[in-house]
Amino acid sequence: MMTATNKLLTIKIAHTIIWVFFVSVIVYILYTGIIDAVNTYTWVGIGLVVAEGLVLLAFRSFCPLTVLARRYSESDRDNFDIFLPNWLAKHNKLIFTILFAVGVVLVLWRTFINF
Numbered sequence: 001m002m003t004a005t006n007k008l009l010t011i012k013i014a015h016t017i018i019w020v021f022f023v024s025v026i027v028y029i030l031y032t033g034i035i036d037a038v039n040t041y042t043w044v045g046i047g048l049v050v051a052e053g054l055v056l057l058a059f060r061s062f063c064p065l066t067v068l069a070r071r072y073s074e075s076d077r078d079n080f081d082i083f084l085p086n087w088l089a090k091h092n093k094l095i096f097t098i099l100f101a102v103g104v105v106l107v108l109w110r111t112f113i114n115f
Contacts, residue, residue, distance in 0.1 A: 008072040008081070015065040016083040019092075022052060026100045033106025036114070042107055049100055061093070 002010070025045040032042045059067060069081035079089035088095075 004072040008069055011065055011069045011072070012081055012083055015063065015069070015081055018065070019082060019084070022049065023096060025049060026096050026103060029107060030099055030103035033103050033110055036110050038107050038110050046104060046107065056093075 025048055029042055029045045029049070032038050056063065063081075066081045073080050077086055077089075079086045082089055084092070
C-alpha cells in the first residue's frame with residue numbers, strides 16, 4: 001500500500017513529465033514560427049496546448065494533478081506538486097501563455113500573411 005508521501009511523489013513525477021512535454025511543445029511552436037517551418041506537428045501542438053488550456057479552465061486554472069496532489073499535502077508552496085523552482089511554478093502559466101501566444105501569432109503570420 002502506498003503512503004501519502006509516495007502518492008505525492010508519484011504525482012510530482014507525473015506532473016513534471018507532463019509539464020516538460022507541454023513546454024517542449026510550446027517551444028517547438030515558437031521555434032517553427034520563428035524559422036518559418038510551420039508543419040503538421042506545429043498545428044497538432046497548438047491543438048494540444050489549446051486542449052490543455054480548456055482542461056485548466058474546467059478546473060478553475062488548476063491542473064487536475066494539482067487538485068489530486070492537494071489530498072496528500074497541506075503545503076502552501078507553488079511547487080508542492082511539481083519538481084520546479086517555486087518562482088517558476090508560481091509564474092508558470094503567465095510565462096508559457098505568453099510564449100505560446102507569441103508562437104501562435106508567428107505561426108499565423110507565417111501561414112496566412114507571409115506566403
